[in-house]
Amino acid sequence: MSDLYEKYFKKPSIKEARKRKSTSTETIHIETPVNLKAIGHGKRYKLMTYGCQGNEADSETMRGIIERLGFTSTDSEVDADIIILNTCAIRENAENRIFGELGRLKQYKRTNPDLILGVAGCMPQEEQVVERLLKSYPYVDLIFGTHNIHKLPEYLESALYNKERVVEVFSDEGQIVENLPKIRDHKHKAYVNIMYGCDEFCTYCVVPYTRGKERSRDPRHIIDEVHELVKAGYQEVTLLGQNVNSYGRDFTDKTYTFANLLEALNNIDIARVRFTTSHPKDFDEATVKVLAKGGNLMPHIHLPVQSGSDKVLKKMNRKYTKESYLKLVNTIYKYIPDASITTDIIVGFPTEEKEDFEQTLDLVRQSKFEGAFTFIFSAREGTPAAKYKDDTEMQTKKSRLQTLNQIINDGYLRGNKRFEGKVVHVLVDGVSRNNPEILAGYSEHNKLVNFKGNQTLIGNIVPVYIEEAKTWFLKGRYHEST
Ligand code: SAH
Ligand code: SF4
Ligand code: F3S
Numbered sequence: 421m422s423d424l425y426e427k428y429f430k431k432p433s434i435k436e437a438r439k440r441k442s443t444s445t446e447t448i449h450i451e452t453p454v455n456l457k458a459i460g461h462g463k464r465y466k467l468m469t470y471g472c473q474g475n476e477a478d479s480e481t482m483r484g485i486i487e488r489l490g491f492t493s494t495d496s497e498v499d500a501d502i503i504i505l506n507t508c509a510i511r512e513n514a515e516n517r518i519f520g521e522l523g524r525l526k527q528y529k530r531t532n533p534d535l536i537l538g539v540a541g542c543m544p545q546e547e548q549v550v551e552r553l554l555k556s557y558p559y560v561d562l563i564f565g566t567h568n569i570h571k572l573p574e575y576l577e578s579a580l581y582n583k584e585r586v587v588e589v590f591s592d593e594g595q596i597v598e599n600l601p602k603i604r605d606h607k608h609k610a611y612v613n614i615m616y617g618c619d620e621f622c623t624y625c626v627v628p629y630t631r632g633k634e635r636s637r638d639p640r641h642i643i644d645e646v647h648e649l650v651k652a653g654y655q656e657v658t659l660l661g662q663n664v665n666s667y668g669r670d671f672t673d674k675t676y677t678f679a680n681l682l683e684a685l686n687n688i689d690i691a692r693v694r695f696t697t698s699h700p701k702d703f704d705e706a707t708v709k710v711l712a713k714g715g716n717l718m719p720h721i722h723l724p725v726q727s728g729s730d731k732v733l734k735k736m737n738r739k740y741t742k743e744s745y746l747k748l749v750n751t752i753y754k755y756i757p758d759a760s761i762t763t764d765i766i767v768g769f770p771t772e773e774k775e776d777f778e779q780t781l782d783l784v785r786q787s788k789f790e791g792a793f794t795f796i797f798s799a800r801e802g803t804p805a806a807k808y809k810d811d812t813e814m815q816t817k818k819s820r821l822q823t824l825n826q827i828i829n830d831g832y833l834r835g836n837k838r839f840e841g842k843v844v845h846v847l848v849d850g851v852s853r854n855n856p857e858i859l860a861g862y863s864e865h866n867k868l869v870n871f872k873g874n875q876t877l878i879g880n881i882v883p884v885y886i887e888e889a890k891t892w893f894l895k896g897r898y899h900e901s902t
Pocket of ligand 2: 618619620621622625626627628662663699
């Protein structure tokens with residue numbers, strides 16, 4: 421075993437991941453351009469991203485670093501010298517898919533023995549995943565987690581030139597790394613991290629373990645980034661955090677809240693500001709009032725509720741009740757009458773009974789959701805809920821999900837119908853997936869809109885008259901008179 425192998429062998433620890441330091445967060449500034457050897461010159465990489473927007477944003481950073489090393493991107497596995505999977509651990513089926521993908525990728529190691537196969541992101545933050553990778557996937561060369569993306573140049577260099585496994589996962593980490601290069605997926609809309617990690621510890625969720633303690637970025641860094649994006653021609657930013665409403669809670673040197681941040685961004689010349697995800701427990705009236713100012717603050721709020729049963733919410737450690745959630749929803753509609761609210765719901769959480777599920781359905785009806793991501797509970801090793809007694813049949817859970825989805829789909833249609841005969845403004849993303857003659861983009865309320873138009877409109881915000889509302893999208897025509 422070489423020195424390098426020893427140097428990069430650090431496995432995750434769930435015990436460490438559970439710890440929360442009370443110390444303030446250290447921000448590291450990486451010098452750009454990163455002073456690196458062109459180790460990737462003439463070589464190609466493929467990066468595959470799974471999971472949430474947090475992972476998509478991390479992948480943009482990985483691309484930035486990898487391309488600065490001289491690698492060029494490829495979609496072809498046959499041509500790739502490096503393949504990295506940026507993984508998600510949120511539910512069992514997400515992980516199974518990735519293990520399946522690793523099995524499939526093995527063949528490319530046979531045809532190209534120099535191929536470096538890497539696993540990054542949330543899965544390596546889990547002890548049992550790393551054990552399994554080490555034991556059953558010996559052909560994986562590189563394993564690193566969510567806290568050490570900035571060390572990718574060293575890892576790639578030793579994996580490529582040392583030909584040995586690199587395994588390094590930090591568990592108890594609390595840094596913010598600024599100034600890393602990024603290659604963004606889109607040219608006119610961008611993700612902006614405002615915070616990292618999560619301190620909520622909802623009992624079903626792996627994120628507090630895979631992403632570390634909650635740490636907010638300095639508002640100046642966020643605002644500077646948005647100014648840079650404006651200069652580069654960006655029209656829209658989406659602020660990212662697991663609980664954006666607790667932004668700033670960890671500052672020890674200042675009082676600065678999410679409402680303050682939104683207010684600051686409201687005065688910046690970026691056309692659109694979105695954010696995700698909101699936590700009902702911390703969403704205060706001050707934030708609703710700032711959002712009500714409108715302007716570039718878009719009237720769509722994703723407000724995961726998870727369940728409508730107080731008993732289940734308590735077991736989930738969500739720290740709000742059905743009543744307080746509905747009160748918040750009503751406050752939002754009071755200040756922002758045309759707001760579009762969407763949510764996340766888990767069915768079949770341990771101890772959820774028929775009456776609990778009915779409470780969820782009742783809450784869904786009262787909240788007038790215009791969309792939702794719905795899931796069947798998935799037990800995640802290391803989380804408290806994995807040990808809860810769960811005696812509901814899978815068949816019952818599936819039928820609850822189906823019942824729920826029908827009501828949610830009615831909400832999608834109702835939410836879309838209200839724009840029929842109206843003009844909305846669409847940030848044009850590109851051509852429609854199914855028809856290159858049709859343009860596609862999102863309206864202020866985050867509704868997918870398809871319309872016929874010239875491709876020169878891509879990247880612009882344009883008025884579109886809505887002719888017809890479908891469940892999953894709006895059909896319109898370019899409204900030239902405005
Ligand atoms: N931080 C966000 C999103 C976290 S993950 C929030 O608090 O809402 C996105 C969604 O995945 C969650 O809202 C939840 O509905 C779902 N989810 C998380 N863990 C899950 C699990 N173990 N089983 C099923 N769904 C889960
Ligand atoms: Fe998970 Fe809860 Fe944190 Fe969201 S708020 S990431 S559901 S622990
Ligand atoms: Fe998945 Fe990690 Fe995001 S577990 S949902 S990629 S924070």
